[in-house]
Amino acid sequence: MGRLRVPLLAGIVAVFALVAVSCGGSSGGDENTLVYGTAADPTALDGALISDGESIRVLYQMTEGLTALEPGTSEVIPSLATDWTTSDDGLAWTFNLREDVTFHDGEPFNAEAVCFNFERWFNFPAALQGEGTTYYWQFGFGGGFKNPTEDSIGPEDSLYKSCEAVDESTVTLNLTKPSATILSALTLPSIHIVSPAALEEFEADAGAQNEDGIFTPGGTYSTEHPTGTGPFKFESWTVGEQLVLVKNDDYWGEQAQTDKVIFRPIADNAARLQALQTGEIQGYDLVEPQDVSTIEGDGNLQLLERPPFNVGWVTINHAKPPMDKLEVRQAVSHAINREEIVNSFYGGRGVVAKEFMPKEIVGYADDVQTYEYDPAKARKLLQQAGLTLPVEIEFWYPTDISRDYMPDPKRNFEAMAADLNAAGFKVTAKTAPWRPDYVSRVNAGTAGHLNLIGWIADFADADNFIGTFFQAPTDQWGFENPEIHDLLNEAEEESDTAAREQLYQEANRKIMAFAAGVPYVHASVALSFQSNIQGFVPSPVGVGGESFASVSAGDAEEGAEDTGTEDTETEETETETETEE
């Protein structure tokens, strides 16, 4: 090693001097490239194998289903299918397909391709039948497997029965029972139609289960060759750094406004905001409540809000006396001051829940029984139930978690516990980390009389809200109420939209009259963009309904939105890139 020479401060000074000179603005300002900050990488780019929001977001840009959602709403509109009809028994759905569509690999989109996809899902090998592996095929669409394992859903319980390619552009899906949710389910990226040729060439289903039972794709379909029909095509993916999509010039619909979309995973919330401020990204998802005021106060940034697609509630476990008594459950409902909680802890982005689903979902009933905040009435109800006050109950809340519907569970809990104590209850606080055991305990009914939890829906249908919670007796709720269960079963199979809506409304009324639990909030999620970015339409279903095809950066000349405080960085980068066109 000989001698260590020590180049004192000179080196450091030189480095900083160079930095200062060389580094004008930051990256990503190319007006034809949109860089978007996400919380994590997708898990895989094969729709069938994913259920996480990050994968869904990316897939939704590249692949399409037979149906889609009208941007910004949960209304189903035609997509790869132009229209459809149902047989009288509701078991056969015939779709007329768009004829001018090709997959990104040049292969034609047709009835055969549709059936290929459905048969692929139905014939998944054992390794792909796990709940966590093909979640949406099983629980979004209701699909089963032709050759089930002992744990998985067999053909008799599968909604999907068979697929017929009637002709090139007509396809019939045969179901085992009528379904009203099928049109919504077809919008899910997991049920999108992708290129059969690409699936085969890049061995989407090859690989298989290793000794630990984990499916590792042996092929490269889900990492390098996702091939759909959408407005963007896959270009490259460097895990941990960037995922690049480019515009599909042969797109059948309206062309994307942006040449390139780059998704950058940035796990840390504060880092996402700072990267947006420096211009390294032009937008990001999941704005934290505490960052809202910073964004609103920054003239270069804008805040967008996603309509709520979730519900936060207090589970009442009817199996734990005295919760089996209606009066006691009513007392809980009257004891909790929901307005106060929603106004205090949701940064202005929560609405008080009347029932177990937000009003944007078809089947919402405005005239359900409501329980106004009234501690005196709660006490009276407890006495009517023949109980001596105070009534001792266990109330559980999770730690180490923040969900859309409860950014800070502890604060919700504390406010509610105080309310309950003031209304004749004596609350014993219990807690567990969300991961690993809080949710299992709540679902297994081994937590408290009351538990804080909620739901973020998979798709925009009442079946994915109250249908999921109350269609059958569960340990979380610990009650059996045939009237409610039957109504929901009937609604699930009713294919007449109007009749179905009424059934769900009726179910909502019954559930609230029964005081099954205490829904208290629907919270919206915020996103932020630089203020020159236009055309992003937040969807009530979240990432599975938000296309980047309509997003563009406003021109500097048209900068009507320029706020005056615009700093030079963004302008610099904009002029730099104009030559590229």
Added chain:
Amino acid sequence: MARFVARRLLLLVPILLGVSILLFLWIRALPGGPAESLLGERATPEAVEQIERIYGLDRPIYVQYVKYLEKLVTGDLGTSIASRRPVTEEIGRRFPATIELALAAMVFAIVLGVPLGFVAAKRYGGVVDHASLVTSLIGISIPIFFLAILLKYLFAVKLGWLPTIGRQDVLISADHPTGFYVLDGIVTLNFEAAWDASLHLILPAIALGSIPLAIVARITRAAVLDVQNEDYVRTARAKGVGSRIVDRRHVFRNAMLPVVTIIGLQTGLLLSGAILTERVFALPGMGSWLADSIGDRDYPVLQGGILFVALVFVIVNLLVDISYGLLDPRIRVS
């Protein structure tokens, strides 16, 4: 020397075996498992049970361990439950990022810390000495997380000089034959990419290097003070050797021994700091990956990743021991 190294390398086997057993037990002693984290609100007892069966977690723990070991000797560290990618592949991608960051942080700490400590000792009790003490204390006591946010706010958000996230600008196209982005830029003669990757390293390196910087400065100072009073230094000065030469040959070189030790130890410890640094700067390295895996209870990643880190730690320590020999011939002889 060769025998020394060989013996130390052989020792790796029992060390790693022991670590793997401890890891295996520790990870499974954590409450819950990967199922709950995969399922979220949908974690019903049945679903959890199904996943545990699929992943073989319902088998007796020694059976799981033996299976694990069988694969381990073939170099297979298993497959991540969260990402479904082979653990070795992930390590291959993430390790260079962490090493690059750690090296940059150590360079920062050494280049600044050693001279600072040296000057502080030479000006013992003076302004520079006190200033270096204060700097060191600040360096040690500011949480990396906070320092990172502060640095980003100042140098990126306010001044716009430096990037805040990632290893490379997304609009720069560059090949990465080695995975070390600065080096990649140089070997592919893509100097723009190398420069850009260097810029991306500056803030993370400062954030991560602040604690080692403080420690290196303090140790250097103490060591120099020690050595300065040794007889041979006095003798050298007495016989009229120039003060610069005394400092360089006699004082500095001898004072470096404890400093090298501490640098070695700190390099190993950098990984824990890297967890925070990588997260805040969105760097796809080992630290942020392992931290996420604990939350996900991603057993294969934790087992494989931490074992690999243990291996690196042991090797770094071996290198430190070897460097003693280079610095001090007496150790080599004995």
